[in-house]
Amino acid sequence: MNKILKALLLGFCLICSAASNAADSKAISIGVNSWAENIAVANMWKILLEEKDYKVTLQNAGKIILYNSVAQGKIDVTFEVWLPTTDNAAYQSIKDKVQLIGPWLSEANLGLAVPDYVDIKSIDELNAHKDEFQWRGRASIFGIDAGTGLMGLTDKAMAEYKLDYTLLPSSEAAMLQSLDRAMKRKEPIVVTLWKPHWVWAKKNLRYLDDPKKVYGTTDSIHGIAAQSFKADHPEAERWLQQWKMDEKSLGELMATINENGTSTPEKGAKAWIDANRATVDAWLK
Numbered sequence: 710m711n712k713i714l715k716a717l718l719l720g721f722c723l724i725c726s727a728a729s730n731a732a733d734s735k736a737i738s739i740g741v742n743s744w745a746e747n748i749a750v751a752n753m754w755k756i757l758l759e760e761k762d763y764k765v766t767l768q769n770a771g772k773i774i775l776y777n778s779v780a781q782g783k784i785d786v787t788f789e790v791w792l793p794t795t796d797n798a799a800y801q802s803i804k805d806k807v808q809l810i811g812p813w814l815s816e817a818n819l820g821l822a823v824p825d826y827v828d829i830k831s832i833d834e835l836n837a838h839k840d841e842f843q844w845r846g847r848a849s850i851f852g853i854d855a856g857t858g859l860m861g862l863t864d865k866a867m868a869e870y871k872l873d874y875t876l877l878p879s880s881e882a883a884m885l886q887s888l889d890r891a892m893k894r895k896e897p898i899v900v901t902l903w904k905p906h907w908v909w910a911k912k913n914l915r916y917l918d919d920p921k922k923v924y925g926t927t928d929s930i931h932g933i934a935a936q937s938f939k940a941d942h943p944e945a946e947r948w949l950q951q952w953k954m955d956e957k958s959l960g961e962l963m964a965t966i967n968e969n970g971t972s973t974p975e976k977g978a979k980a981w982i983d984a985n986r987a988t989v990d991a992w993l994k
Contacts, residue, residue, distance in 0.1 A: 736764045737942060740775035740787035743854065743881050746905055746930075747789045748971075749963045750813075750954075752978040754788075757989060758945060773799055773856055779933050780806035785942070786949070788932040791817060794925030795858035800933075808939060810932035813952050814959060819859050819903035820916040820924040821850065821866070824888075827897050831918040832870050839873055841897040848874045851887045851900045859901050866923040888912070905956045907963040952992045958985070 737758060741751040755765040768775075768784055776796075778784040780803040790796050792812075821832055829838055839848035850867075852860050855878035863876055879887075884900050885908060891898035892912060899917070908914070932949060939946040954962075965984075966977030982989055 735762060736766075737945060738766045738768055738785045740778060740784040741767050741769050742772045742775060742787075742789055743769075744789060744903075745881065745907055745963050745966075746959055747787075748974050749959070749966050749978065750788050752966070752974040753962060753982065754949075756975060756979055756982055757948075757993065761944075761993070763945065771854055771856060772796070772858070776800070776803050776807075776933065779803070779935055782935045782937065784935070785938055786810070786932055786934040788813070788930070790931045790933050791819075791858060791928040792931055794928050795819060795862065797858075798861070799858065803933075806936060807933040808936060808946075810934055810946075810949050811952070812929035812931045813949075814905065814930040814954050814956075816956060817904060817928045817930050818916075818924070818926070819862070819901070819928075820919055821863070821899050822902040822914045822916050823897070823899050824892050825913040825915055826895060827899075829917065831920060832866060832872075832923075833920060835870070835872055835874065835899065835917075838897075842874070842899055844875075844877070850874050850876050851884045851898060852876050852878050853881050853884050853901055854878065859903060862924055863901050866919070866921075869921050869923050905959045905963070907960060907967060910960060910964065948993050951994065958988065961985075 739751050739754060741747055751767055755767060758765050768778075770778065772789060775784060775787040776790070776799055779787055788810075790800055790809075792800060823829070829835065835842070835848075842848045842850075844851075850863065852863060854860065860876070860878060866872070867874060867876060888898060888900050888908070902908070902914070902916075934946065934949070962978065962981045965981040966974045969977035969980055
């Protein structure tokens, strides 16, 4: 009788362990970098997955750290990989250790941008006008996070065009503050920028022409997931592969988040989801 009781207890423990593992399989971690569109879609997917009873955590870091964390299985998924140009070098180093998702946005591009009141039209005109773009005694380009693909391409552009400028690394928020301050004063400024981004709808900006094509033409934005993600979360993986946005829908999502407060991006993401339920339902079939 004692042996039977022990066997029953062992069986019960195994059932509890299996149930616990099943519950754990509903946990998903999403890596988030500081770019506005990445914050927007990460919070959107957090809400959508939680509606399906997943337990979702957001983990903030720079893009390269996130890529390596996904490759190592420390984070399940992240959504900001620009291919075939911007993030290609970083992707090539981990592509055998991750699953590619998407693309979820098919048209994305980047380059050097100026306010529309700036006279020059092309990157190769910058040296001739470097006295107009001074910051603390040096002709300067206002950049974003060091180590990003955009900053790497800008380093390459500076070499290709032999620009006598300083590239100032900072953050997206700091770059936008500098842009806003300069535009209020009608001062010349050149910044690293990308599309899609909500700032294009708020300010009159344009890219400088890039005759050497350093910044490429058009990229697509993909996600990457840990190698085990499809096996661990087959339903969620299918939903992510079915997810598609365009510049209009993503711009509306980012604008809604801005309107509801960037300090609480989930609030704006929830408002956008509620207003676009038919769209998101099509992803979740």
